[in-house]
Amino acid sequence: MERDLELENGIDTETEAVFDAGKIYCANCIHCKLVPSPANSGGQFYLRVRCDAGKWKKKLGGEKQYKYFTVTRRSIDCCDSYEAMGDASEFITDLRKTLPIRDEIYE
Numbered sequence: 289m290e291r292d293l294e295l296e297n298g299i300d301t302e303t304e305a306v307f308d309a310g311k312i313y314c315a316n317c318i319h320c321k322l323v324p325s326p327a328n329s330g331g332q333f334y335l336r337v338r339c340d341a342g343k344w345k346k347k348l349g350g351e352k353q354y355k356y357f358t359v360t361r362r363s364i365d366c367c368d369s370y371e372a373m374g375d376a377s378e379f380i381t382d383l384r385k386t387l388p389i390r391d392e393i394y395e
């Protein structure tokens with residue numbers, strides 16, 4: 289019951305990620321860009337994130353993009369193109385509070 293209430297409020301405290309100071313968070317990198325992705329012919333769109341340094345690749349070579357609401361999960365051990373935009377801990381913590389909880393459509 290308590291868990292249902294947590295999920296109803298959009299806060300899943302059991303799976304909420306903890307900030308790992310040993311990781312690089314792409315969301316805090318200047319190369320992590322928010323881009324629209326058309327949802328239909330009516331002008332609605334989803335939000336995606338891409339790495340404009342070209343580091344996110346599909347297995348077969350194309351560019352990989354991720355759903356915006358998952359952006360704080362993009363953490364890696366190292367990246368030679370990482371350019372921090374500020375204090376990662378504070379930024380990621382604040383971003384987690386404001387991110388949508390699912391893939392939403394915008395107009």
Ligand code: SF4
Pocket residue numbers: 312313314315317318319320338339340341342343344367368369370371
């Ligand atoms: S340059 Fe590296 S750290 Fe920055 S967004 Fe791309 S993969 Fe992430």
